[in-house]
Each structure stands twice: as structure tokens, then as C-alpha cells.
Amino acid sequence: MNPRRAWPKAVLFDLDDTLWPIAPVILEAEQILFAWLRQHAPRVAQQFTIDTLRQARLELLARQPEFQLDLGALRRAGLIAAFEQAGEDAGKVELAMTEFFAARNAVIPYDDVLPGLLRLKGRVRIGSVTNGNADLQTIGLARHFDASVSAPAFGVAKPDAKIFLEACRLLDVAPQEAVYVGDDLRLDVYGAQRAGLRAVWMNRIGQVNYLPDQVRPDAEVNSLDGLLDWLRREHA
Numbered sequence: 001m002n003p004r005r006a007w008p009k010a011v012l013f014d015l016d017d018t019l020w021p022i023a024p025v026i027l028e029a030e031q032i033l034f035a036w037l038r039q040h041a042p043r044v045a046q047q048f049t050i051d052t053l054r055q056a057r058l059e060l061l062a063r064q065p066e067f068q069l070d071l072g073a074l075r076r077a078g079l080i081a082a083f084e085q086a087g088e089d090a091g092k093v094e095l096a097m098t099e100f101f102a103a104r105n106a107v108i109p110y111d112d113v114l115p116g117l118l119r120l121k122g123r124v125r126i127g128s129v130t131n132g133n134a135d136l137q138t139i140g141l142a143r144h145f146d147a148s149v150s151a152p153a154f155g156v157a158k159p160d161a162k163i164f165l166e167a168c169r170l171l172d173v174a175p176q177e178a179v180y181v182g183d184d185l186r187l188d189v190y191g192a193q194r195a196g197l198r199a200v201w202m203n204r205i206g207q208v209n210y211l212p213d214q215v216r217p218d219a220e221v222n223s224l225d226g227l228l229d230w231l232r233r234e235h236a
Contacts, residue, residue, distance in 0.1 A: 007235040008198070009173040010146075011120055011227075012127040012164075014182030015134045018202045019141075020107040022132070029103035030054075036099045043086040044079075053082060070152035072133040075100065105138040110204070116224025117144040125171045129164060129180070131157045131187065147171045158184075159191025168197070181227060185215045193218075200227060 016022035030050050038045040048056075057078040061067050067074035076097055083090040120126055126144060128136065131151040136142040147170035151157035154166060168175050175196030182188025183202045190211075192199040201209075201217035209215065219230045 004234060004236040007231065008124055008179045009177040010125040010127060010168070010171045010179070011231075012129055012167055012171075012178055012180045012192075012197070014158075014180075014184065014188050014202070015128055015130040015136075016132045017183045017204075018181060018188075019113045020109045022107070025104060025107050028106075029100050032103040033096060033100045036096060040095070041083065041086070041088045041092055043088050044082050047086045048082055053078060056082065069131075069155070069157050070133075072097070072101070072152060101133065101135070102138075104133065105135050107134070107139055109139075109141070110223070112223040112225050114141075114144075116228060117141070119228055120224075125173065127167045127171050127178075129158065129167045158187040159194065161191065161195035164192050164195035164197055168195075179218075179231075181221075185209060185211050185217075189217045190215045200230065202227075 013019060034045065034050050034053075057074055060078055060081070061074055067077065076093060079093045079096055080090050083093055117126065121144060125146045127147040127149070128145055129149050133150070133152060136145055136148055142148075147167055149163055149167045149170065151163060154163055156162045156166075158164070164180065165175065168178055171178070176198075178197045179200060180188065180192035180197045181200045181202050182192070183204065185201060189199040189201050193215075198218040200219045200221055202222070203220050204222050206222070209217075219227075219234075221227045221230055
């Protein structure tokens with residue numbers, strides 16, 4: 001029987017689709033943004049639809065792949081181009097982005113998230129590493145996190161090891177003293193393990209590991225309850 005190892009000093013989380021579902025939130029945020037455009041930038045709303053704005057963003061991303069690092073900046077650039085094409089005042093774009101980000105951060109955490117964070121708090125340091133634009137302060141969860149790193153602010157995105165190592169630095173732990181939890185096999189599990197962390201696959205929807213030869217999570221769970229059960233089983 002393998003001896004149980006010491007508890008990790010830190011547990012770090014991905015955010016979107018790990019702590020809350022993001023696709024319905026983005027769809028709702030785009031509807032709210034377009035309603036704002038109808039009222040405040042009608043020429044844009046007359047010339048574009050949600051779908052054509054999305055397609056224009058994808059074409060812009062294909063031309064300038066560096067936008068992959070900050071999808072908020074991509075959306076802003078797409079709106080500026082649409083406003084200019086429609087003859088609207090591009091000075092209104094920041095107001096439009098404020099509207100969008102408020103709706104984008106109106107997420108509803110999974111039921112297990114807050115109880116799980118409260119059970120972890122005091123036992124380990126808690127951090128987050130995200131490629132997205134979630135604002136923990138706006139969402140109301142910032143007080144539960146000791147450090148947070150986002151790709152748009154840091155300038156490097158998962159699965160690059162540097163973003164995981166930066167979070168460990170901010171938490172003052174060595175990578176081998178940390179566990180990372182995320183829903184994406186390549187970005188989260190593979191990326192964290194390459195940086196020297198152990199990685200838990202948060203598989204809330206029962207996906208099949210589509211990279212079985214390349215990515216082998218240290219554990220697979222479907223909730224923070226499952227994560228805590230695994231931590232208790234594996235650690236003294």
C-alpha cells in the first residue's frame with residue numbers, strides 16, 4: 001500500500017466551466033450587448049447581427065492570432081471595426097464593453113463551489129489561473145482566493161508553464177506542493193503537470209478522456225466534494 005503523502009500547500013482552480021458554466025452566460029451577455037447596441041448604436045445593430053459580429057471576430061482572430069490571449073480585447077477590436085464601418089461613434093465602444101463585462105460576470109457558481117472553497121480555506125492556500133476575463137471581485141468570490149492570475153493581465157496563457165509558475169510564486173509554494181483543478185485536459189491538466197503541479201480533471205459532464213496517451217490526470221472528479229474526498233484519501 002502506498003504511503004499517504006502530506007497535504008498540498010495550495011489548491012489552484014481554473015474558473016470558467018470549472019467553478020461555473022460559462023457558455024449560457026456568454027450567450028446571455030451577447031444578447032444584452034446587442035440590446036444595448038439597438039438603443040445606443042442603432043446603425044451598428046441595423047448593419048450587423050450577433051452572428052455576423054461573431055463571424056467578424058473569428059476572421060479578425062485568424063488574421064491576428066495574438067488576440068487569443070485576450071478575448072475581451074478581441075471583442076473590443078471587433079466592435080471598434082463594426083462601429084467605424086457603420087458610421088457610429090467608436091467612443092461608445094467602452095460603454096458597450098462595460099455592459100458586456102457586467103453581464104459576462106453574472107455567473108452562477110455550481111452548488112458545490114462555495115461550500116467547497118469554505119472547507120478548503122484555512123487548510124490550503126487557494127488560487128486561480130484562467131485564460132478568461134472572469135472578475136472574481138465582481139462575481140463576489142475574490143475573498144476566498146489568496147492569489148489569482150489571468151492570461152490577459154499576465155501576458156501568457158495556459159498551457160504555458162509560466163502562468164502556473166506565476167501563481168505558485170504568488171502563493172509562495174513550490175509547484176510540487178500545489179494541486180491544480182480544471183476542466184480542460186490540454187490547457188489545465190497537461191499544462192499544470194508540465195509546470196510540475198499535480199492536476200485534477202474536473203469532469204462535471206462525464207466526458208471521455210480524448211487524449212488518453214498524452215494526458216493522464218492525477219485524479220478525476222465531478223465536483224469540489226469529489227476533490228475534497230480525493231484530498232482526504234490521498235493525504236495524511
